[in-house]
Amino acid sequence: MTFTPLLQSFVMHFGEMGSRWGFNRTVGQMYALLVISDEPLSANDIAETLSISRGNVSMGLKELQSWRLVQQHHKPGDRKDYFMALGSVWDMAQRVLEERRKREIDPTLSLLRTILLESPANEQEAYAQSRLNEVHDLLENVTHWSQELQHLSPEKLETLMKLGAGVGKVLDMKDKLLPSKRN
Amino acid sequence: MTFTPLLQSFVMHFGEMGSRWGFNRTVGQMYALLVISDEPLSANDIAETLSISRGNVSMGLKELQSWRLVQQHHKPGDRKDYFMALGSVWDMAQRVLEERRKREIDPTLSLLRTILLESPANEQEAYAQSRLNEVHDLLENVTHWSQELQHLSPEKLETLMKLGAGVGKVLDMKDKLLPSKRN
DNA sequence: CTGAAGTTTCAGTAATTTCTGAAAACTATA
């Protein structure tokens, strides 16, 4: 692929942001490259384009696969592995959110559960537990919610987003129309 | 404050997770400590409890203040500064989300805007732009949405979360009942 | 104005993370 300055600027930026998004610079660059490439790239293509070592590319691809953000692709009569970014932008966003939930929230949630099972040894622990209980409930809510949203179609999600704060009104409406259900 | 093993385990865990949440280990520990403490702590209290240097605490508090997660607090007749975690768990969550949006999404959004203003120099750039355009729209949607959600009351937010995927049905309902509005 | 009590800064060091490149391990073909 031709790597013009315009494309380069995006790839480099994404590398910088990468660390904030949970992966390192080169992994960020690799992913950006795959996203904007109109054809699958081999590990060598990537290493050359970004001027990074072959070994680094191999590790980076492994990481991107663990995030399930890239797809492997084979060309007939060619032994090399080719890679491309996963489907739609929505798919990508879902993957990133899901993986981050797994890495950032799940472990904390499980620790909180065990902490909350203990009976408090003193005042201070009792206070801490009450605080942690709130955190636990919040994280659990967020987790459930994000899991359920994943089952919504992209169109519905878009409607929901466009609705924005208007969702408050819809909720009021629901309460009036469906008083049978709890909540 | 008494720093029992139970509390310690949480503080240390939060330190480890800290890096995934956008701040470093000690900042994570400091924040955890403030969250579970029932009284405001001085910088010295923090340094001692966590066995870290006074200078590090000073920098960490500065960072937590930049996230607007801690509040300064003065005791009458005492020149020391005391610190406590910000209000409710919801407030904390909002702050973290907002700050992360600023750090993770905003810069990318602004770069995407400038890239999309350029006219594509070749096939490859045209393809890249179409892809980046999708990313741009998604990020913009997410940004607007999260901003609007911040204006919803905690109770409404909780209702929305508990609703989960059920929100899809409510959206259908809305379309039937309010066919006048677009979307 | 002085000095005691406190906070912040920052140069240097320590710890951690990332990257390289050569070697080992695959894998398909002959």
Place this chain on the structure above:
DNA sequence: TATAGTTTTCAGAAATTACTGAAACTTCAG
């Protein structure tokens, strides 16, 4: 089975990030 093309691994080097502690700074009371 040998071998050529390819990918993976991983020890060590390089780069980055975090932490310490002493010095500089600030603030306030006397």
